[in-house]
Amino acid sequence: MVMNLTCMKQVIEAADLLESAYVTGRKVKDVLTSRGLREIEVEKIEGEKGSTDFIKVIVPGRNGKMTGGKAPTLGIIGRLGGVGARPAMIGLVSDADGAIVALACALKLADMANGGDVLEGDVIITTHICPNAPTTPHEPVPFMGSPVDIFTILQKEVDGQMDAILSIDATKGNRVIKVEGFAITPTVKDGWILKVSDDLIDIYERVTGKTVAVVPITMQDITPYGTGIYHINSIMQPWLMTSAPVVGVAITAKLPVAGCATGATYITSLEAAARFCIEVAKDYTSGKCKFYDENEFKKILEIFGDMEKLRKIPK
Secondary structure, three states: OOOOOOOHHHHHHHHHHHOOOOOOHHHHHHHHHHOOOOEEEEEEEEEOOEEEEEEEEEEOOOOOHHHOOOOOOEEEEEOOOOOOEOOOOOOOEHHHHHHHHHHHHHHHHHHHHHOOOOOOOOEEEEEEEOOEOOEEOOOOOOEEOOOOOHHHHHHHHOOOOOOEEEEEEEOOOOOOOOOOEEEEOOOEEOOEEOOOOHHHHHHHHHHHOOOOOEOOOOHHHHOOOOOOOOOOOOOOHHHHHOOOOEEEEEEEOOOOOOOOOEOOOOHHHHHHHHHHHHHHHHHHHOOOOOOOOHHHHHHHHHHHOOOHHHHOOOO
16 A cells, blocks of 8 residues: 655645635635745636635746746646535535645645755646535535536636646546546547546556556536536536646545535545646656647547537537
């Protein structure tokens, strides 16, 4: 059993921070600022069912775009409906996983930089903070809803400077991927579900000491929300807003767990996922990791054409 828990401190800190009914984007920013991060944006977004605080953090690299360099930029998105479902549920919900891991990554990268370990390229981390999100019916277990329309959130989460994206989401409420820990998806780019990246498999297996677990995403999962079509969850939705390759980092469990369930924050699973994201950030921004084969993708487009019609968002 692998017990390399180098991100545990940051994961626990992020979870503790988000568990409060009074947590706000401003409070999260204050913690990140205290660790030396300066490029932080917080914006309150209003929706039909309430509001949420969107947060974007840029961790500059040694040769990143922020300083005029050419190293690629990795995006880390914490996908969720909300970190809490008050007043229906008290405490941190299972759906908070994406935000916990994303913020733990920001804290870990800040601590690494303070200790002299600066990545080659920039890392942009986005998520949103809502302690009182609504819930929605879903099979086999209820989903967390969001106070703000998903496409409004997606437009904020996806930054044009992201050259590749890890989309982190609690994925415990399903019947098709039941492993303790986390799993990764095949790469999605411009509507094509591509093969699982060999480089990401290598990172997964060195981080976990286990054979890779892969989420069996389908065409339904990459169609836009709002059509009534079944989705495993919203983990792949960021591809709709970008041409960058997107890979999901799914926090999973052996049994279905509702997104609105409390007491279901599995710290060791979140730590492993955070450590995976950090390792991907190291390798991707230094040019050692690819999310997909560019030559093969070019050939796919030449033979079969694009899948742009899948970006059509329902009105």
